[in-house]
Amino acid sequence: MLLLAIDTATAQVSVAFGDQGAVSGQVQLAGGRRHAEQLAPAIDYLRRELGVRLDHLAAIAVGTGPGLFTGLRVGVTTAKVMAQALRIPVVGIPSLDLVAYPLRHTDRTIVAVLDARRHEVFAARYRPVPGGVQRVSDYAVHAPAELIADLLAEAALEPHGLLLAGDGVARFPEEFSALEHAELAGSEFASPSVAALVTLATARAEREEFEPPGELRPLYLRQSDAEIAWGDRAAAG
Amino acid sequence: MKLSATTRTADETHALGRRIGALLRAGDVVVLEGELGTGKTVFAKGIAVGLGVREPVVSPTFTVVREYDAPTPLVHVDVYRLDHLQELHDLGFDDLIGDEAVTVVEWGDRVGALLPADRLDVHLELGAGDDDRSVWLEAAGMSWAERRDPLVAAVAGD
Numbered sequence: 001m002l003l004l005a006i007d008t009a010t011a012q013v014s015v016a017f018g019d020q021g022a023v024s025g026q027v028q029l030a031g032g033r034r035h036a037e038q039l040a041p042a043i044d045y046l047r048r049e050l051g052v053r054l055d056h057l058a059a060i061a062v063g064t065g066p067g068l069f070t071g072l073r074v075g076v077t078t079a080k081v082m083a084q085a086l087r088i089p090v091v092g093i094p095s096l097d098l099v100a101y102p103l104r105h106t107d108r109t110i111v112a113v114l115d116a117r118r119h120e121v122f123a124a125r126y127r128p129v130p131g132g133v134q135r136v137s138d139y140a141v142h143a144p145a146e147l148i149a150d151l152l153a154e155a156a157l158e159p160h161g162l163l164l165a166g167d168g169v170a171r172f173p174e175e176f177s178a179l180e181h182a183e184l185a186g187s188e189f190a191s192p193s194v195a196a197l198v199t200l201a202t203a204r205a206e207r208e209e210f211e212p213p214g215e216l217r218p219l220y221l222r223q224s225d226a227e228i229a230w231g232d233r234a235a236a237g
Numbered sequence: 238m239k240l241s242a243t244t245r246t247a248d249e250t251h252a253l254g255r256r257i258g259a260l261l262r263a264g265d266v267v268v269l270e271g272e273l274g275t276g277k278t279v280f281a282k283g284i285a286v287g288l289g290v291r292e293p294v295v296s297p298t299f300t301v302v303r304e305y306d307a308p309t310p311l312v313h314v315d316v317y318r319l320d321h322l323q324e325l326h327d328l329g330f331d332d333l334i335g336d337e338a339v340t341v342v343e344w345g346d347r348v349g350a351l352l353p354a355d356r357l358d359v360h361l362e363l364g365a366g367d368d369d370r371s372v373w374l375e376a377a378g379m380s381w382a383e384r385r386d387p388l389v390a391a392v393a394g395d
Contacts, residue, residue, distance in 0.1 A: 069331040118266070118334050118353035119378070143354060223350040224323050228316065230347070232272070 001058045001205060004043065004082070005197040008075030009067025009095035010114055010167055012191045013038045017052050018061075018198030025050045026194050035074040043078075059088050059210070061201030063095035063192050065219040066122040066139055067114060072218040080213040089210035091201040094219055098192035099166045100126040100133045101200060103185055107160045109136070111151065111182075113168035114192075116141055121168035122221060123147050132200075141221045144168070144175040151179060165189040238385060240374045240392045243364060247279050250361070250370055254280040256391035257357070257374075258287020260384055263309050264336045266353055268345030271361030276370055277343045278315075280359060284341055285311050297343070302328055304338070315343040325351055355380065 001021075007014045013035055016026035027042045047054065062079035065072045076092070083090040099112035110126040110133060122141050126133040142150075151162060165185035169176050176182070204210075244250040261267070267284065269277040278296045285294040290307040297303040297315040305311040312333050319325060325348055334340050334353070345352055346360075355378025362371045374392060381388065 069326045070329045117331055117336075119264075119355050120353065220326075224326050226322050226350065228319055228322060228347045230320070233317065 001202055002052065002056050003059050003061055003198060003202055003205065004054075004057055005061040005194050005201060006039065006043070006075050006079055007063030007095055007098060007192045007194050007197055008035045008039060008071040009063050009065045010071065010191050011068070013042055013071075014063075014191065014194040014197075015039070015042045015046055016194040016198050017046060017050055018195075018202060021199050021202035023195045023198050024052075028191070028194070035071040039074055039078055054082075054086060057086060057088055059083075059091055059201065059205045060086075061091045061093060061197050061205075062216070063098055063194075063197055064092040064216070065095050066116070066141065066221045067095050067218070068117065069220060069222075069224075072220070076216060076218045080216060083213045089205065090213045090216055091204045091209070092211055092216045093197055093200050093204070094124075094139060095192040096122060096124045096139060096166075097126075097133070097135065097200065098194070098196045099189065100124070100135075101196035102189060102193045103163055103165055104128050104131075104133045106163050106183075108163035108183060109160065110163050110165060113147070113164060113166040113176075115166075115168045115171040116221075119143060121147060121172070123166075123168065139219055139221060144172040148175055148178050151182075155179070155181065167191060238376045238381060238388070240376075240389060242372045242374075242392050242394070244276075244370045244372060245366065246368050247276060250276040250279045250372070251283040251286075253372060253392070253394070254283020255287040256283075256394070257359075257388075258284035258339075260387050260391055261288060261309065261339045262380065263338060265339045265380070266334060266345075266356040267339065267341045268349075268352065268356055268358045269341060269343045269361070270346040270358065272363070275361040275363060277361060280361065280372075281313055281341050281343065284339070285313070288339060302333060310338040312338045312340045313343075314340065314345075316348050317344050319348075322348060322351060354378065357381065 013029040096112040125137040162182040167190040290305040358375045360373040
């Protein structure tokens, strides 16, 4: 099963092609804020280098966040449009899961933390289980201090301690240093892993757990569907 | 931390903005609240001067966002024309509020759900005289706690 995997939830653009769940090639661009310019050329470059024919793809996989709005929108829209044009299914996997999955061989509780800008982080906690990780919290957006207070409160309940990963940890080093007994994953675990996306999405695709492309939604977590209260605006609209 | 000041003229409002602007750091968010004509844009222009912006600052009401280059760049946003929070996302607001620039949001109180908790709120109100303005400031977050004394001095006009 040939699959294209895309994650744009962070400042990084990540693209991979996978075959039978293994990565055949991947590209990471750490430009930041240039997802719209970088994503399609990165896919095309990798396709040509690997000699992949897009009409041989069985599915498109995309990281659905939570993450930065602009990047997520580029990634999810690209995945949907390609899936529709190629008449193949799309598989969405939360990007925080893609931070946690590569760390599944730990015995600690994994805390995946991505920079949400505005002095906030996106986070979720995971427990390692045979063959993967199991999420044990909601996906949430926090001030770093709030997340750390939650983690400290629970530290007593976690006999094996915490393993912190994701670019949100490096973004707030002073704050996270309060978690004295936590282990920090290396910088290679800072971004959602597109290899994990290939693995997890291939397994989902083999079970035919697809979402209709029109129904795939990124996880923004921040409120975006509300109207702005303008009781006092002159000549509204 | 809550502070207040009274300005007697638009020039004084501008000068207050300028003194606050000189305290701002990249990553700061300043929310300007107040009815039409209370001087939000005047205050924002003062902030721009305080940051060292050399170009003339014009109201972003119709363009929604204007960006200005300076040692610490300024992103000046006015959400008055927007009806829906989604529109702010569509402008790439996540990317606008970054660590590289100061962001000033006119009518920002209306989109508080999308703004960081750590910020400086500036509320302008008409005062007793025609040109008088009462200015209420509320600063939240660690980085403002560190700047408490300079902020107090800037508001007092020292």
